[in-house]
């Protein structure tokens with residue numbers, strides 16, 4: 271078992287708290303996506319799990335054992351960073367073999383393990399090449415092979431794909447996930463890219479200013495954000511602000527919108543309601559057949575066409591509400607047109623402010 275447990279960990283640099291009382295259990299063999307704005311503490315947390323840095327307070331355990339006194343090389347951790355410096359004067363195979371040679375393994379054993387690792391990343395044929403003879407994606411695979419060849423218990427990935435272009439990046443996301451499943455390794459993946467985190471992770475944790483804002487399975491965080499920050503950081507969200515009515519909020523214009531999920535802010539206090547743009551239906555205002563609940567009137571201020579979908583920016587009493595619509599030949603509304611927006615209370619989340 272290689273569950274990684276970070277328990278009430280804090281770390282300051284001078285007066286700046288890079289991590290503030292962070293607790294996360296990274297499941298054994300799971301793929302955990304760590305997200306957060308620049309400077310939120312993601313790398314600091316990885317460095318402490320790896321053993322390059324130490325908490326001021328709190329504990330870190332791997333496989334049930336505290337690692338405070340375990341040096342980097344004994345923690346059995348593989349790492350791939352954005353700048354995955356390969357040794358330029360060594361062949362691909364020699365690069366991958368490096369960790370095993372340092373460990374003093376026999377030549378025969380090294381050959382077997384290097385071949386296995388290169389086959390896993392589908393570079394079995396390129397062992398003799400030098401790094402400069404490889405594409406960016408291939409180099410990234412060598413870095414991954416080098417990280418897993420020593421059979422680590424935990425794999426730490428710090429934005430390993432961010433230097434790749436979009437198409438290659440999507441290929442590598444699929445590859446990385448396949449390899450991770452195949453070897454069943456506890457993986458912690460830092461990324462800036464929310465879509466990447468959503469598609470790849472079994473669980474996601476969002477850090478902000480050194481604090482854990484929310485964590486859980488991707489769908490749970492997406493469908494039930496607990497703060498405006500989580501709602502807008504992971505995916506796109508409309509945030510409507512008003513006064514809590516019990517199971518909804520009253521907007522400044524008097525309209526009441528209800529939500530079936532989230533907290534129950536005390537009646538009369540300020541609260542928000544978060545709705546995803548794809549959960550909102552948009553109709554021509556002349557269409558009178560629509561119900562009265564969760565209904566806002568507005569005017570299309572802009573429509574952005576994006577091939578298979580369009581985004582409408584609808585002005586409602588000075589606020590802009592975004593609506594995503596699939597372009598399947600249905601809705602097509604012009605800029606300036608009066609519209610009605612509706613959504614089900616089951617698609618909205620109440621947030622305490």
Ligand code: ATP
Pocket residue numbers: 283286287288306307308309310311312313314315
């Ligand atoms: P990014 O996404 O930009 O890589 P991050 O979430 O990984 O950011 P960290 O690198 O963990 O953020 O940094 C968290 C905070 O701690 C930042 O404000 C950073 O400036 C500060 N910090 C990190 N390492 C040090 C250090 N060695 N000395 C001083 N401050 C540091």
